[in-house]
Amino acid sequence: MNWNAWIPLLVVASSLLPGLIIFRLPEERVRTRITLNLIGAFLKLVLVGWMLWGVYQGQHFETRLALLPDLDLVLRAGPLSLIFVSLSTVLWLVTTVYAIGYLENSPHRSRFFGFFSLCVTATVGIALSGNLITFLIFYELLTLSTYPLIVHRGTEEARRAGQTYLAYTIFGGALLLLATVWLYTLTGSLEFTPRGFIHGLGEEHRTALIIIFALFITGFGVKAALVPLHGWLPQAMIAPAPVSALLHAVAVVKAGAFGIIRVVYDVFGIESAAELGVMSPLAWLAAVTIIYGSLRALFQNDLKRRLAFSTISQVSYITLGVAIAGPIATIGGVVHLVHQGIMKITLFFCAGNLAETLGIHKISEMNGVGHRMPWTMAAFTVGALGMIGVPPIAGFVSKWYLGLGALEVGEGWVMFVLAGSSLLNAAYFLPILHRIWFRKQTAAWPHEHNFGNKETAWALLLPPVVTALMALAAGLVASAPFSPLEWAQLIAQREFYQP
Amino acid sequence: MSNEIYNIFLGFVVAWPLLLTIPALHTRLPWPCFWAIFPAAVLMILPGEAFVAPSWFLFGTGLGVNSEARWILAMTVIVWSMTVAVVKFSSEQTYNFRTPFFFLTLAGNLGAVLATDLVVFVCASTLMGYSFYGLLLQRRNESSYQAGKIYLIFLIIADLTLFDALLLAAFETDDLRFESVRQAMTSTADTSITYLWLVLIGFGLKAGVWPFHLWLIETFKYSSWPARLLLGSVPVAVGLLGIVRWAPLGGATYYIPGLIYQGLGIVALLYIIIRAFSRIQITEIPAWTIVAVTGLCNVALGVGLAYPSLWHKYQYLVYPLIALTGVFTMFLSYGLSRTKDESISSTHRSSLNMFKAWSENWAGLMQQRKQNIKTRFVLLWGTVVLKFKFLHCFQKWGIAPGVLEQQLQYWPNAITLFLILVIVVALSVFL
Incomplete structure (x- = not known):
């Protein structure tokens, strides 16, 4: 029996099955729920580790199930999918621990953890998708499973945020479906292929291909929060901290x-996309988003909203790296997928800790909080400095490769976008760090919980410290085997150098 | 000592202060600040050269010590030891919230001194720069916050400029060791000019070289004892060291940049002379001395850029001179600092008293001399202005630098200036 053919399916099932069981659990079965969550997370970690090792050794992992005539449901592990799967798996484990601490004693936990598991299932499915139809199925599953998490609190504001989220994402999903069907009618294939599968199409389909590309980018751009499709993200901040982190x-x-990476690399291919002339507009769109997100972040007093606008800016680095269309920039873009995830989850965990422990939601309330919560704020500091791109934290490595990649292909203007963005990042993160470490506490904390002589609960403290250390390690030992940087280099090699 | 142990020890010199940042460790150790410096002191006296570059660390970068680095290492050890001896950062028994910044700054400083390539240098100097901000703000009053803000703005712009320089260097060569970069830049004329200017501006900002000296004066005025004592050796000396190590000195001839840099140095000295007769307070003298010294360094570096043969002939003097600058400014700061700071340890009060009489006498002497010279200068200037009426306009121009300094304290102005700088650089690159 070829186990390798079942491992991708098992990876998806490792969160799906616990999720389905958790839905049926009564609220008071706390231990069972925690055990199921953790078993699922650890099992997924082991399976992903196995696949990582296997792919590193040149093994092939693919699950193929018949879905429609000529269209299969394909789950396949390659370097690109594994970098995303690994990120999701590791951060899911950490977020689960955090969510257990965060939602202690709050209602509807079975519902929350059930959808939480479904959400990760969908993400892993997206990462492992071997063709566009599989991708679309899991992409829509993700939309549906995150909606209940956003409206979890049940307030009017949460419902409004949820509706906005649904409106945006369903619109994006519809565009993706349209683009997928149109592409299928032209090519007869939806299978992800290194360097794309549209080579054979002649010049007569040029306009159609440009429109299809635009539809894909608009569709994926909703979730990637590209300007002007970003409106849902700051509103979704009403969700609990673990959901925001997720x-x-x-x-x-x-x-x-x-999705944008997949479309550019495995649907159109870098060369074909460049020939169509769609890469430069994509790069400019990403650059505008980077600067716009940073500028908007500057003026937010709500901590989570500032982080949300920061995400809008930072995620577009990935798009920028892809759109620059060079091997080194690809490394920068792909590695930022991981690095941004680690740094941003640290910041959201810390924001959650502040809200949960001291009732702090606004930046103006953060004076002197570093003295009260030194470990949480040390983690926040690492995350914030990493976002600015301060060496040797993970963000520095991403910006290094993006800048170098831009120089490589003669796109010198990207250097100024990076410099401007770093300057703006510093302008909105450093005042926070100044407040937390150097300002004196001016008023009582808004809503302080007592955790004895500890700064907060262990389940809340451990995750941000771990992810902050990961952010530091991702920069310090960037060249180590199995590091995100090494995987990104593997991906770039596959895309640009392999015959 | 075998080579391997020597190499491990080299890494330990930087890693040890970093480890001591953990409160659980440094609060349990007697005299943690002295212990943090101890491995560096041992390395300073160990004979021979060492170099360690683990392939997994950053991008395969490393640390090393040779005869040149030893000069700067000696300066670092002396200055930090003196600072610890004189100033009470934290009592050995009680935990002080600022102590971690002390260890982080020290680790960054040692890392920059021992760096053998651009990446480690930039990482270490960034760690040093941001941690030093924590030391600057030890007084926790509005004036020190304001001074710290200006320092931070300059630091960020410097780091961004150096990041661009680093990218240009990496674009030209895979090997980012100082010597390799120097050679690569010598052979690529187009990139090397841009690279050179980025390096000069970046480290000029970090070292407080005129006209980027504003942060230096402000921080000196409003910061606490430790920061004042370390100012000359931590950001300034490391900034000068950065220029010497990064710039492609001694390779190609950079006549125009060399000439401009010499001009800047001379203007800096003239500027300080003019300021000396008008608005300098006695407690600012060390800071202005640093600016004067860096102005002199500018002249020397400008000569080195314009005439590589002269650089080759006298480059052996550079490292001892940087080391002397750091030590000299620390002693000057110590001698002239008349502020009774609460952070001075009572246990070191006796040693301070010994210096106090000397410093106050010296300060008084300087103040008297300055008043005399100022009176004579004003009389002389008045006579000259009476003779030549058109000189009135120069008096108005005299206040221009002060106004500019005031304006730079505001974020929007600083960002606007930076963006203008970016546009100018962009135009010069692309056109």
Whole structure:
């Protein structure tokens, strides 16, 4: 029996099955729920580790199930899918631990963790998809499974945010479906192929291909929060902190960015996309989003909203790296998929800790909080400095490769976008760091919970510290085997150098 | 000592202060600040050269020590030891919230001194720069916050400029060791001019070289004892070291940049002379001395850029001179600092008293001398202006630098200036 053919399916099932069981669990079965969650997360971690090792050794992992005539449901592990799967798996484990601590004693936990597991299932499915139809199925599943998480609190504001989210994402999904069907009628294939599968189409389909590309980018651009399709993201901040962390670092925006990567590399192919002349507009769109997101972040007093606009800016680095269309920029874009995830989840965990422990939601309330919560704020500092691109934290490595990649292909203007964005990042993150470490506490904390002599609960403290260390390690040992950078180099090699 | 142990020890010199940042460790150790410097002191006296570059670390970058680095290492050890001896950062028994910044700054400083390539240098100097901000703000009052803000703005712009320089270097060569970059830049004329200017501006900002000296004066005025003592050796000396190590000195001839740099140095000295007779307070003298010294360094570097043969002939003097600058400015700051700071340890009060009489006498002497010279200068200037009426306009121009300095304290103005700089650089690159 060829086990390798079943591993991708098992990876998807490792969160799907616990999720389905958790839905049926009564609220009071706390231990069972935690055990199921953690078993699923660890099992997924082991399976992904196995696949990583296997792909590194040159093994092939593919599950193929008949779906429609001529269209299969394909789950396949390659370097590109594994980098996203690994990110989702590791951060899911950490977020699960965090969510257990965060939602302790709150209602509807079975519902929350059930959808939480479904959300990760969809993300892993997106990552492992071997063709566009599989991708679309999991992409829509992700939309449907995140909606209940956004409206989890049940308030009027949460419902409005949820409706906005649904309106945006369903519109995006419809465009994707249209683009997929149109492409299928032209090519007769939807199978992801290194360097794309549209080579054979003649010049007469040029306009159609440009429109299809635009439809794909608009469709994925909704979840990737490209300007002007970003409106849902700041509103979705009403969701609980673990959900925000999941939206920004693991699942939703990453799914959009990953979709853009797939379309450019494995549907159109870099060369064909460049010939169509669609890469430069994409790069400019990404650049505008980077600067716009940073500028909007500058003026937010709500911590989570500032982080949300920061995400809009930072995720577009991935798109920019892809659109520059050079091997080194590809490394920068792909590695930022992981690095941004680790850094941003750290920041959201810290924001959640502040809200949960001290009732702090606004930046103006953060004076002197570093003295009260030193470990949480140390993690926040690492995340924020990494976002600015301060060496040797993970963000520096991404910006290094993006800048170098831009120089490589003669797109010098990208250097100024990177410099301007870093300057703006510094302008909206450093004042926060100044407040938390150097300002004196001016008023009582808005709503302080007592955790004895600890700064907060262990389940809340451990995840941000772990992810902050990961962000530091991703920069410091960037050249180590199995590091995100090494995987990104593998992907670039496959895309640009392999015959 | 075998080579392997020597190499491990080299890494330990930088890693040890970083480890001591953990409160659980440094609060349990007696005299943690001295212990943090101790491995560096040992390395300073160990004979021979060492180099360590693990392939997994950053982009395969490393640390090393040779005779040149030893000069700067000696300066670092002396300055930090003196600072610890004189100033009470934290008592050995109680935990001080600022202590981690002390260890982080020290680790960054040692990393920059021992760096053998651009990446480690930029990482270490960035760590040093941001941690030093924590030391600058030890007083926690509005004036020090304002001074810290200006420092931070300059630091960020410097880091961005150096990041671009780093990318240009990486674009030209895969090997980012100082010597390799120097050679690569010598052979590529187009890139090397842009690279050179980025390096000069980036490290000029970091070292407080005129006309980027504003942060230096402000931080010196409003920061606490440790920061004042470290100012000359931590950001300034490391900035000068950065120029010497990064710039392609001694290779190709950079006549125009060399000439401009010499001109800047001379203007800096003239500027300080003019300021000396008008608005300098006695406590600012060390800061202005640093600006004067960096102005002199500008002249020397400008000569080196314009005449590579002269650089080759006298380059052996550069490292001892940078080391002397750091040590000299620390002693000057110590001697002239008349502020009774609460952070001075009572246990070191006696040693301070010894210096106090000397410093106050010296300060008084300087103040008296300055008043005399100022009176004579004003009389002389008045006579000259009476003779030549058109000189009135120069008096108005005299306030221009002060106004500019005030304007730079505002974020929007600083960002606008930076964007203008970016546009100018962009135009010069693309046109």
